[in-house]
Amino acid sequence: MKKLFLTLLSFTLLCTFANAQQAKQEIYNNIYLSASNYLAYPGPTQEKLTPAPKGYKPFYISHYGRHGSRYLIGEEDYDYPISILSAAEKEGKLTELGKDVLHRVKMIREESRYRTGELTPLGAEQHKQIAKRMYERFPEVFKGAVCIDAKSTVVIRCILSMENALQQLLELNPQLIITHDASHHDMYYMNQTDEALYNKKTPHRVNVRYREFTANHPTEERVINSLFNDQEYIKYEVDGEKLNNVLFKLASNLQSSELRKQITLYDLFTKEEIYDNWLKNNARWYQTYGNYKYNGGTQPFSQRNLLRNIIHQADSCIQLEHPGATLRFGHETMVLPLTCLLGLNGYNQQIDNLEEVADKGWINYKVFPMGANIQFIFYRKSFGGDVLVKVLLNENEATLPIQSDIAPYYRWEDFKTYYKQLLDSYIE
Numbered sequence: 001m002k003k004l005f006l007t008l009l010s011f012t013l014l015c016t017f018a019n020a021q022q023a024k025q026e027i028y029n030n031i032y033l034s035a036s037n038y039l040a041y042p043g044p045t046q047e048k049l050t051p052a053p054k055g056y057k058p059f060y061i062s063h064y065g066r067h068g069s070r071y072l073i074g075e076e077d078y079d080y081p082i083s084i085l086s087a088a089e090k091e092g093k094l095t096e097l098g099k100d101v102l103h104r105v106k107m108i109r110e111e112s113r114y115r116t117g118e119l120t121p122l123g124a125e126q127h128k129q130i131a132k133r134m135y136e137r138f139p140e141v142f143k144g145a146v147c148i149d150a151k152s153t154v155v156i157r158c159i160l161s162m163e164n165a166l167q168q169l170l171e172l173n174p175q176l177i178i179t180h181d182a183s184h185h186d187m188y189y190m191n192q193t194d195e196a197l198y199n200k201k202t203p204h205r206v207n208v209r210y211r212e213f214t215a216n217h218p219t220e221e222r223v224i225n226s227l228f229n230d231q232e233y234i235k236y237e238v239d240g241e242k243l244n245n246v247l248f249k250l251a252s253n254l255q256s257s258e259l260r261k262q263i264t265l266y267d268l269f270t271k272e273e274i275y276d277n278w279l280k281n282n283a284r285w286y287q288t289y290g291n292y293k294y295n296g297g298t299q300p301f302s303q304r305n306l307l308r309n310i311i312h313q314a315d316s317c318i319q320l321e322h323p324g325a326t327l328r329f330g331h332e333t334m335v336l337p338l339t340c341l342l343g344l345n346g347y348n349q350q351i352d353n354l355e356e357v358a359d360k361g362w363i364n365y366k367v368f369p370m371g372a373n374i375q376f377i378f379y380r381k382s383f384g385g386d387v388l389v390k391v392l393l394n395e396n397e398a399t400l401p402i403q404s405d406i407a408p409y410y411r412w413e414d415f416k417t418y419y420k421q422l423l424d425s426y427i428e
Contacts, residue, residue, distance in 0.1 A: 023358045027275050031266050033365045034278035035252030037332045040069050041126045041371030044395035053406050056379040058138040060317050061325040062310050065373035066332045067161040068123025069256030071112040078109040081246050098227035104263050119157040120256050124164045126371040131165040135172045145175040146324035152182040153191045153330045162329040189305035190330050197302055201288050206295050213354040217276040220244035248277045283354040285364045289337045291350045300341035301426045321383045332368035339367050343401040344393050387412035
């Protein structure tokens with residue numbers, strides 16, 4: 001028994017080490033992954049999907065997707081570094097690198113002027129390509145004059161993402177019957193506001209644990225010292241942590257901009273600093289949207305209305321012989337907690353120690369890049385027969401916490417039973 005325990009312990013430690021090394025090595029190989037939710041949609045990594053059980057064919061798709069690549073939402077993210085660096089330049093306190101960074105940030109600011117939060121050209125193209133792959137992978141769903149019902153949140157970048165996807169589908173099949181809408185009427189599930197749950201997100205104990213964690217992963221000192229030439233000036237005039245964080249955000253979001261072809265800000269950071277900046281962001285996203293013990297582990301239930309809508313709409317569409325597709329376009333703050341609520345690929349796991357979040361495989365860039373999407377693909381042998389469902393996370397097959405002898409395919413009745421019980425367990 002002791003030998004078996006030690007074997008299992010060794011295996012667990014080996015898997016944990018492998019996960020930790022996986023994220024670090026992936027980011028070292030591709031620094032753009034460190035952008036977390038600013039990662040430009042990389043496309044699917046799984047080229048060939050698992051064939052359906054014999055006789056089953058796709059007949060309906062239900063989907064929730066994030067808008068495509070965008071500019072940063074807040075004016076301050078652009079204006080803050082310019083104000084700090086410009087003030088230092090007037091005082092002669094910038095290094096040559098600092099002057100060059102100021103020039104680059106001004107370029108970024110100018111490109112985004114009057115466009116904060118809006119879809120970039122790359123974001124539009126991402127949704128065209130996602131729609132094209134969806135059509136090509138599941139042609140049976142889009143055959144003939146079938147209905148495509150699309151809804152967006154009322155935010156313009158989501159509306160434009162929806163329209164680009166629909167234009168692509170219509171180009172591939174002009175017979176499609178398309179309805180599309182963006183209304184506050186649907187925000188109760190498309191972008192649910194739950195103040196009671198939101199107020200439980202970051203109690204004092206959560207913030208203290210985060211500060212303790214970030215103290216173990218400092219990232220700003222070398223970067224700030226490379227920009228300014230006077231330690232006294234840094235001490236009294238520069239919030240090094242804030243400036244580092246904003247510059248890293250700008251560096252991350254550049255990949256969604258047309259300026260990505262001309263400049264970068266990633267050169268300000270070493271690979272170790274890039275990884276640690278991501279590591280801190282990853283932990284914070286886990287705290288605020290994952291199954292985190294110290295805020296009650298309830299944040300994924302912010303998407304309870306969305307999941308109920310997905311189930312309800314699917315049950316209705318299953319009654320039709322050729323139901324087509326239900327498409328929804330929203331935000332990463334829906335995609336991530338929905339992923340955790342569904343338990344896709346183990347993202348419902350509870351991790352108490354923030355140092356272990358990445359080590360245990362909870363890696364945010366695999367879930368919610370720009371253009372992130374969850375696709376529910378429904379299969380049956382014949383109209384009226386039993387129904388199977390497969391879930392794709394960013395167009396890659398995902399696992400569910402449900403027993404199935406045909407995974408990644410799951411029986412729809414099992415799916416409904418499991419998630420209705422889960423939803424009913426949450427007391428508002």
